[in-house]
Amino acid sequence: MGLRLKPTQRQRRLGHELRKLREAAGMGAAEACERAGLNKPHLSHIEAGRTACPEPRLRALLSAYGCSDTTLTKALIELTNATGKGWWRAYRDTVDDRGQDLAELESTTTAYRAFDWLHVPGLLQTPAYMRALFTKENPGDDGDLDAYAGFRLRRQRVLTERPAPTFEAVIHEAAFHMGFVDRETMLGQLDHLVELARLPQVSIRLLPFRCAAYPATPGSPFTIHDASAPELSTVYVEQPNTPLFLCDPWHVEHFAADFARISGISLEPLDPGAAGEQSSLGLIQHLRYVL
Numbered sequence: 001m002g003l004r005l006k007p008t009q010r011q012r013r014l015g016h017e018l019r020k021l022r023e024a025a026g027m028g029a030a031e032a033c034e035r036a037g038l039n040k041p042h043l044s045h046i047e048a049g050r051t052a053c054p055e056p057r058l059r060a061l062l063s064a065y066g067c068s069d070t071t072l073t074k075a076l077i078e079l080t081n082a083t084g085k086g087w088w089r090a091y092r093d094t095v096d097d098r099g100q101d102l103a104e105l106e107s108t109t110t111a112y113r114a115f116d117w118l119h120v121p122g123l124l125q126t127p128a129y130m131r132a133l134f135t136k137e138n139p140g141d142d143g144d145l146d147a148y149a150g151f152r153l154r155r156q157r158v159l160t161e162r163p164a165p166t167f168e169a170v171i172h173e174a175a176f177h178m179g180f181v182d183r184e185t186m187l188g189q190l191d192h193l194v195e196l197a198r199l200p201q202v203s204i205r206l207l208p209f210r211c212a213a214y215p216a217t218p219g220s221p222f223t224i225h226d227a228s229a230p231e232l233s234t235v236y237v238e239q240p241n242t243p244l245f246l247c248d249p250w251h252v253e254h255f256a257a258d259f260a261r262i263s264g265i266s267l268e269p270l271d272p273g274a275a276g277e278q279s280s281l282g283l284i285q286h287l288r289y290v291l
Contacts, residue, residue, distance in 0.1 A: 007049030117172035
């Protein structure tokens with residue numbers, strides 16, 4: 001079997017985690033190969049995600065590294081046994097590798113924590129809103145727009161399919177004043193957020209301009225994707241050119257702390273039945289009049 005020229009995020013992540021376990025065990029590549037019955041080039045390719053690691057070989061490596069965490073072991077086995085041939089493959093001619101990797105990551109996410117100051121998070125967008133966004137970012141024919149919108153709409157089904165993950169979002173008020181969306185589209189988006197807040201697993205907070213403390217928000221929108229094994233949690237950072245998948249524990253801890261801090265100074269979660277000037281619903285009602 002030839003080596004992969006373009007490993008997916010899942011394949012790279014599996015190799016990254018195996019290397020971390022080896023290094024945590026204080027084991028060099030030569031010793032690991034001797035214990036697991038591999039040669040050094042093969043192990044190097046596994047750790048780089050360039051070649052597969054069948055379950056028996058994975059178990060041999062985990063045993064050599066002294067990994068006794070059953071939750072982590074189960075999650076790594078699921079990574080190595082995954083085929084990557086999910087619904088997102090139908091969009092491979094339209095959506096780039098990063099988009100494909102994101103959809104695959106979302107298929108295993110157990111909980112989301114998202115912050116955005118520029119847009120409404122993608123999983124919460126209406127079709128009209130996303131089409132306005134795509135038109136500004138990627139001018140092209142309607143066929144492209146339909147494909148991009150269809151891909152994002154399909155991604156949104158993770159919020160309602162069972163078992164549905166929890167989704168916590170903090171959206172800065174600035175996101176509702178961006179000029180790429182007309183008033184009618186934005187009003188529809190605000191109504192959509194109120195409806196989504198009725199889902200028991202969805203929590204949406206708004207961070208107003210007049211917050212009680214200096215927000216010191218991160219420079220880029222981000223989403224923390226929690227995994228069944230905490231070690232496999234990932235931060236997805238949106239950037240103008242190439243989005244980032246960050247998986248080192250200190251990255252996850254840093255962004256988790258940022259999210260907790262921002263949540264703490266935001267308005268109370270959006271509750272369709274609880275109005276009030278100092279609530280997220282109150283801010284949405286205000287935005288309906290000032291936009």
